Amino acid sequence: MTEQNSELIAGRYQLVERIGQGGMGRVWRGVDQQLFGREVAIKEILFPAGLEDGDRATLLRRFTGEARAAVTLSHPGIITIHDVVEHQGAPVIVMEFIRGQSLAAAIRRQGRLPVQRVAEIGSAMLDALAEAHAARIVHRDIKPDNVLLTKDRVVLTDFGIAHLADATTRLSHSGTVIGTPQYMPPEQLEGKRPTPGNDLWALGATLYHAVEGRLPFDAEGLHALAVAVFTRPHRPPIHAGPLAPVLDALLTKDPACRPGVAEAAELLASALRSSRSWAGTPAETVRPEPEPEPEPAPTPDPASVSVSDAPTEHAPTPTERDGQVPPPPPQRTPTVRDSASDADSSRRPVPSRPSTPPVPQPTAEDDVVSLGGRGQQGAAGGAIVRRRALTRRSTVVAVAVATLAVGSVLTWTLNHDNSPGGGAAGSGSAGSPVTVVIGVEAPLSGALSSLGVGIKNSADLAARTANRTRHVPGVKFQIKALDDESSPARGGPNAARFVADEKVLGVVGPLNSGVAQTMTEPLAQANLVNVSPANTNPVLTLGPHWAEGTKSRPYKTYFRTVATDVDQGPFAARYLHDEAGKTKLYVIDDSSDYGTSLTSGFTAELAKLGGAVVGTEQVDPEEKDFAGLAARVRSSGAEAVYFGGYYTTAAPLSRQLKQAGLDIPLMGGDGVFDQQFLAADPKPEGDLATNIGVPAESLARGETFLAQYRKAGYSEAAGSYGPYAYDAAWAVIEAVKDVVAAHGGLPEDARAKMPQAVSGLKFDGVTGRVAFDKYGDTVNRRLTVYKVKDGSWTTVRSGSLNP
DSSP states (O other): OOOOOOOBTTTEEEEEEEEESSSSEEEEEEEEEGGGTTTEEEEEEETTTTOHHHHHHHHHHHHHHHHHHHTOOOOTTOOOOOEEETTTEEEEEEOOOOSEEEEEHHHHHHSSSSSHHHHHHHHHHHHHHHHHHHOOOOOOSGGGGEEOOOOOOOEETTTTTHHHHHHHHHHOOOOOOOOOOGGHHHHTTTTTTOOOHHHHHHHHHHHHHHHHHHSOOSSSSSSHHHHHHHHHOOOOOOOOOOGGHHHHHHTTTSTSOOOOOOHOOOOOOOOHEEEEEEHOOHHHSSSSOOOOOOOOOSSSSSOSSSSOOOOOOOOOOOOOTOOOOOOOOOOOOOOOOOOOTTTTTOOOOOOOOOOOOOOOOOOOSOOOOOOOOTTTOOOOOOOOOOOOOHHSOOSSOOOOOOOOOOOOOOOOOOOOOOOOOOOOOSSSSTTEEEEEEEEEEEOSSTHHHHHHHHHHHHHHHHHHHHHTTTTTTTTTEEEEEEEEETTTHHHHHHHHHHHTTTEEEEEEOOOHHHHHHHHHHHHTTTTOEEESSOOOTTHHHHOTTGGOOOOOOOTTEESSSSSSSSGGGHHHHHIIISSSSSOEEEEEOOOOOHOOOOOOOHHHHHHTOOOOOEEEOOOTOOOOOOOHHHHHHHTTTOOOEEESSHHHHHHHHHHHHHHHTTTEEEOTTTOOOOOHHHHOOOOOOOOEEEEEOGGGGGGGTEEEEHHHHHHHTTTOOOTTTTTHHHHHHHHHHHHHHHHHHHTOOOOTHHHHHHHHHHTEEEEEETTTTEBBBBTTTTOOOOEEEEEEEEEOOOOOOEOOOOO
């Protein structure tokens, strides 16, 4: 067809100008001469060359039927199809003409879009997909090219085109993939029957591209891309902020674990609310961003767009991250590892892909062993070995997790304060105590189940301890454990289940911050206390603007028993200055929120100590050539380099510093403390990293805890977070005791009184002093320094950052 052709399409649609072309069709602006010259978009579908007549007829019938089914969709977020006709043996779709631009064009022009805008686009797209899925129509080709943006609408186009592409591939036996594999989930790449889950993955990939300015996966060629999609996690989002948990959930590889429309809507709604507090922050509006490299397109994207079928853009990307998600994090998303070795060993190898033992189903228990209580003393030491991507952003695919080498399972019993708490908990007799449920939110299945089950067991041990010693007269504690699979998509629904159970007065967990970000709001609305033994994202307690010096506690119900990422920089500065004797430091970060938070804390503390920063620099995490930077570090006279970022950038930086003849250590945070850092740098000897927390065997009461854990009969190791989970559960128990004592029993509004009770707690637990500051953070902030020795991470020092 040409605009010079005077022939009308179907006797009524006149072509005016061509406005786009892609592999599957050409798009024209036209007018409907039978409806007073109404502007329409006319899409001519292009069949592959060489099709036999029978195949062409089959395709025409199939496509026409599907396109006519799409005509039934009526939704402001779905382009209106006016007509489906045949012209010269090929199908033609006539639809509304929309003036605006495609999301692909917006990404090309801006590089990446603001978090709030992307959240709004995602919510609108999901609403449109819900309408289509309810009509049993799967789009199959969600991508930025098929999303149109106007002043007041977000519109999905091209329903049914991907099905045609799939059919033409099978009929022509070409062996090629027609469509957009960069946005396809594993099951679609594998050729399985399309489901609504396909669209949700593609939605996640599209929103990722929009907010990050690049694709979640990238590789040279279709085969390499497929390998990445099937076997590797997506690259951790850096700029997504509260959208990070949504992206992680939607990009879950297993379609059975991927959220459905309702769950995704809940996640997006939460992200949208949170994103409004991000809008206009310096992190989003001031920090310069690297200039995006636009992809060549077959034709320019016009100012007026209706439907586009242009090839997918390929934003430049770094090397894939070997199955690791080094944000993150946050959502905020770091990685968690449990790689404690023998109790008497300082060496902590961090295997990158451990086996996952079978996970028993959680059960509610009532009998058993005990532990915890006020008036005990604790001490610092050791470390929690974990990967950064899970505590900052949620990691929803299999993440490299180290198994605990400690052969025994944990437990513990101490002498407890068994004095009466002040009256029975309820009106029942002594033989009929009131049941209080402590919720546990953790990954009980999947790659991180060894950590999650350790958290569950340790919380259960605390409940058993309280029951055995009758720590709260008239109250019996039970554990209600829910599996979140390390997926943010599970956090919201699990929170709702805890809220709905009126016996639940506190929740221990979750493991990773990405899940926590989906739980904190619904739990807070129900006044349900949440004490985490593992989350380290500062936003959870200090608010979204903490890095700019404005702290505001988002939720009065949220507490944690571990230190946060705020502490890593100062702890590293103290070690380098006071113990390693390094007074002249070169400070580098990767410009991510995580990286800059580490370096800002580091430089502030170093200045207090009297050290000097002899040079600062920000690097692009995509960059791998640091020869020039190494030369500048050398000429500065620096005695060490402090790096804020992840091992993917730290490894080549460290390697090139040594190649430049610099015999000085590179030190980073837990984003560097990773087995992959050792694998990527053949000579990492002497490099350093901090990690949050201490292992049980290094605590003053750790051995007692381990002995009691073994005695309780758990078959799984308590893991690095076990002691912190025990203290988190005991905080709930102590708060219940205080509420009971203050009211002569358990009042009807006990849940509402719990946050204040937890805020006022002070007791000695397994990990030391358990108490919380005004933001809900632990006052017992302990960390560990590790050093690379003989190719392994070795414990150097554990200590406290307490003032």
